[in-house]
Amino acid sequence: MLDFLQLQEFYRKYAAEAHLTFQTTVYAAGVLFALLALESFIRFRRHLQGIKRPLGASWLWGHEREVWEQSAGVAYANWMSLLQTDVFKIKGALRKPDILVVADPLAVTYIMQKRIYDYPHSEVVRPRIARLLGKSLGWVEGESEHKRMRHLVAPALSNDAIKKGVHKVFSAAETLEDNLQKHINAHGGASVISVCDWVNQATIDVIGKFGFDHNFEGGRSEDAQKILNSWRNMAIMGISERGFLALMLLRRFPILNYLPLKALKAQGDVRMNIHSGVAKEIIRRSQGGSTDGNDLLSRLINAHEESKISTEELMDHISMFIMAGSETTSQTLGYALWELAKNHVVQDKLRAEITSMPSDLSYEDIQSATKLPYLDAVTRETLRFHPAAPYMERVSLKVDALPLRQPLTTSTGEILNEVTVEKGQTIIIPIHAMSRQDSVWGDGSTYRPERWLEGLPFADKLPSGWSHLLAFSDGPRNCIGFRLAIFQFKVILAGLIRKFEFHDTGAAIKNKVTSSMQPVTIGEENISPRLPVKVTLV
């Protein structure tokens, strides 16, 4: 009953914008719902037979409400340990067929490295990427089209390209340090800040300068603030009850992607703000200028001038790189500072290592695990403990058999060495839960950078992504910006730790998931996502 009332309330507020009466909509939805439930029953009734499923699914929301209500990754982690398996199924919301959860490292490596083009983003994820970031590299599907786009931009994010742009990263980091220092001085030497809201000024500045020769003025220009605010609004909408309802309805009825719902509009605002402001400005400035370089902007402008990409595509590439390049890195940095504020021993050890080195380090020094081993360990541990994408959702295009590292015991006692997936099967890869698994990492639910200095004797139990993590995904569709991400993470973190001390405020957080992780402070759920940390000068 409560579920129905929630739906009715949701309709009144949002679907009414589509000018349909409630009765007509309920009738149409009822018929559609019955047809879909029947279709799922016929098509999927024999799928995933014998694969274990946790108890306690709600009739309406399946297991998906529990996933959404818990902190990121927690529900999957609990089920993995309860069912004693890395592969299980959960009930989808609104009578959607069961979703397969795959945490077996061999199966994940097989999907990501060998068969990624047979497992595109799901029908709820892909339109969201298009709305939020644009129809660019993270959105495109199909091997040849994806490879074409990837080849277009890959040289601009290579080691050589980053080496050429190191000064842009250092300059963004220094601007952040100066602004923070002024802020602390103006607040009597100590201030509680929302760290993500500070570091995102630096990361948007980096991608502006590095990718597009655009000055976001330390992330404080009007256009930077507009973009960051629209992202924040989208995140607030995404983690709200309405965001959950919209997500479940969209997953079940993808056609709703084309209705003027407020939750969808908030996602489109980020991209539109970039298109109408900074993207136009970048394109205007680059016209007639020299574009013979190998940087991101030159490569995109040249492709546009050679009619290889349309103006709309060019704008979408700009919006994709500005957001994909800045938001994920700022979140990772924010969580690193959050962890360091709670772990003073780790923070002091990191500061000791950084201050023992000259401040004008080269690209190689910073990227090297031998020159700054503890900085490297903190980087890896943060990406393990707080992956910006807590899970991946994909759909199989074909019948397939996923090989398993760990044979699977079905509910009838049968032992399987592979799992058959049917065409249309939705698959969740629970990155966050996998990277904290105590059964693999021993103390996986503890933030402990030292583990990376001890080596990973159990690497064969892990997937094959960067550093045996899936934080940057894996295979042909892994994160194309991972080198830049790691470099700017280290530069910004090292600069901040050299000058500032970060202290715990006692706040507790819950990580909600929208397009990425959103830290909600417990007791302050109505305030926008933030990581409150007290900062003083060293």
Ligand code: HEM
């Ligand atoms: C710590 C920072 C970052 C993290 C954790 C991260 C994580 C990821 C992940 C998990 C994916 C795969 C998404 C999926 O398949 O659904 C991805 C893809 C992507 N990332 Fe990143 N990313 C980061 C930084 C960056 C940066 C700095 C850039 C650009 C400058 C970037 C650009 C992209 C693009 C364009 C894709 C799509 C690649 C493709 O589909 O071929 N990311 N990232």
